Amino acid sequence: RELVARVADAALPKGRLELALRRYAAGVSRLTMACLLQQYLRCVKEIAVTSSFVIKDGKTVRKLAPGEVVEVLEAERKEETTGMSRCRVRALVDGTEGFCTLRGNQGTDFLQVCPKPFILCDDEVQLQQAFESVSPELRRTRAGEVFELLSGPRREAPLEIQRMQVVSCTDRKAGWVMLKDMHGNDMLEPAQVFVCKQAVALTPEFDISIGKPLRKLEQGEALDLCGEEKTDEKNGMTRCQVKARSDGSTGWVTRRGNQGTEYLEESSKHRVCKAAIPLEQRFESGSALVKTLEPGDLLEVKDGPRTQTKEGASRLQGRNLADGAVGWFNGPSDVTVPWAPLHRCRQSTLLTDGLEVTNVGRTLRKLEPNEMVEALDTPAVAQATGLLRVRVRAERDGVCGFATVRSTQGVTFLEPVTSER
Numbered sequence: 001r002e003l004v005a006r007v008a009d010a011a012l013p014k015g016r017l018e019l020a021l022r023r024y025a026a027g028v029s030r031l032t033m034a035c036l037l038q039q040y041l042r043c044v045k046e047i048a049v050t051s052s053f054v055i056k057d058g059k060t061v062r063k064l065a066p067g068e069v070v071e072v073l074e075a076e077r078k079e080e081t082t083g084m085s086r087c088r089v090r091a092l093v094d095g096t097e098g099f100c101t102l103r104g105n106q107g108t109d110f111l112q113v114c115p116k117p118f119i120l121c122d123d124e125v126q127l128q129q130a131f132e133s134v135s136p137e138l139r140r141t142r143a144g145e146v147f148e149l150l151s152g153p154r155r156e157a158p159l160e161i162q163r164m165q166v167v168s169c170t171d172r173k174a175g176w177v178m179l180k181d182m183h184g185n186d187m188l189e190p191a192q193v194f195v196c197k198q199a200v201a202l203t204p205e206f207d208i209s210i211g212k213p214l215r216k217l218e219q220g221e222a223l224d225l226c227g228e229e230k231t232d233e234k235n236g237m238t239r240c241q242v243k244a245r246s247d248g249s250t251g252w253v254t255r256r257g258n259q260g261t262e263y264l265e266e267s268s269k270h271r272v273c274k275a276a277i278p279l280e281q282r283f284e285s286g287s288a289l290v291k292t293l294e295p296g297d298l299l300e301v302k303d304g305p306r307t308q309t310k311e312g313a314s315r316l317q318g319r320n321l322a323d324g325a326v327g328w329f330n331g332p333s334d335v336t337v338p339w340a341p342l343h344r345c346r347q348s349t350l351l352t353d354g355l356e357v358t359n360v361g362r363t364l365r366k367l368e369p370n371e372m373v374e375a376l377d378t379p380a381v382a383q384a385t386g387l388l389r390v391r392v393r394a395e396r397d398g399v400c401g402f403a404t405v406r407s408t409q410g411v412t413f414l415e416p417v418t419s420e421r
Helices: 014-024 030-037
Strands: 040-043 048-050 058-064 069-072 085-091 099-101 111-116 117-121 125-130 137-140 147-154 160-166 174-178 187-190 195-196 200-202 213-216 222-225 231-232 237-244 250-256 264-266 270-273 278-280 289-293 296-308 314-320 326-330 336-339 342-345 348-350 365-369 372-375 387-395 399-407 414-416
Touching: 058 099, 099 111, 174 289, 174 296, 250 264, 399 414
Parallel strands: none
Antiparallel strands: 040 069, 040 111, 048 058, 048 099, 069 085, 085 099, 117 147, 117 336, 125 137, 125 326, 147 314, 160 174, 160 296, 174 278, 187 270, 195 222, 195 264, 200 213, 222 237, 231 237, 237 250, 270 296, 278 289, 314 326, 342 372, 342 414, 348 365, 348 399, 372 387, 387 399
16 A cells, blocks of 8 residues: 555545555455456457567568457557557467557557456366477366466367277277377287188197097187197198187197198288277277277277378466466366456355364355355365365455355356356
8 A cells, every 4th residue: 555655646545545455455366466467458350460569660470360369568559650559469379479459540449458368177187398288297287276378279280090990809899999199109019920711620639630629710710829830741731739819728720731721821910909008989089988908909900090180189378376387288178167366156155264164264254146256366175175165355345255166066156257158
C-alpha cells in the first residue's frame, strides 16, 4: 500500500486505493504475480506478424490465425504513419516473435486481451524433457498440478508405423504388431525355425521302426532343430531331432523321404519377440488388445509389413507454478485441460481455514452454487483425505480460505471459468 501510494503522479484517493488492494489482502502468491506481470492477446481476425514495428520497413514473418494466443513482449504503441496500434508479441504455438497490429486505423480489432493461459493436469501425466514425445521423462505429474503455458499446442510430424499381422505359435491367437518401438528399436527379429511342408509323424527314436509315433506334425507347424540331421542308410531317408514350438514335444522326424520328398523347410515367415509387445485386433495401432506377447514368443507372419500413417501428438510446454519445473506433455486432452484462477461453485461446499479437512479446522462459511471465487494458489491434494483443495477468495465478500475442488469420487464442487468453456 505504501509503495503504490508513493508512485509519482498516481493521485489515487485513499478510498480507491483501499478498494483496489482489497483483493490482495491475503497476500500476493506466485500465481497472482504471474497474472499481474504478463499480458496475453487472442487473435480475433487474421493478421500478419512482421519483422519491424513500422509496417513498410518489415517483412511478413507469418500470419496469426483466429484463436491463436500471443504473449505481449513490448507495450502497445501507435505507428505514426498509419495511426495503427502495434506491439511486439510472441506466438505461443511456435514461438514466432514479431510485431502485430492490435487495432486498425478504422477501429477494427485484430487482437483482444485474454487471460494468461494455464493447463491443469487432472491425472498423472508424463512430463518430458523436449518437444519430441520420445524424449526422456523428467517425472510424472500429480492430479491437480497447474502449469503456465509456455508453448503450444503444436503437433509433431505424422508418424509412420510399420505393422505386421501375425499368429502366435503358442496358442494360435492372431492380431497385429508393430515392428519398431517409438525409439526405432526393433521389436521382432527373424527366427531360425523349420516348418512342416506336409504332415509327418513325430517318432521317439531315430530308427522309424522302433516305437509308436508320438503324434502327427501338421502342415505349417514350427519346429526347432535339436542337432545335426542324420542319414538312415537302411531306409534311405534323412532324419533329424526336433522340438515342436506349439507344445514343446520332442522326437525324430523325417526331413527327406526315400523318394526325395521334402517334409521340412527353413521358414522365412517366422519372427521372435525381442521385447514385450501388444498384440492388437486391428491394423490400426491402439486397437483392442488381444494379449501381450513376451520376449521369446514365436510368431508366424500372415500379412505385411504395412505402413500406418498416424497423426502426430499435440504437445504443450509448461512451467509448474508450485516448483518451477519446466517440461513438455501431450495436450490438450481429457486429462490436460485449460485452467483459470476464476472458478464457479457448482455444488455447495465449505470454506475452511486450512488445507486439511480436520475436526480442529475452522469453517469460515459455506460457498453457494454459482458463487464466484478466485484461486490464490494452485490446487493441492490434502494428504489425509485425498481431496483436491485450493485456497480461494470469495468475490462476494472477500473471505479467503480453502475449498474442495473435487471429491475422491470425482464430484466437482469448483469449476474453472475459461474462455474454452
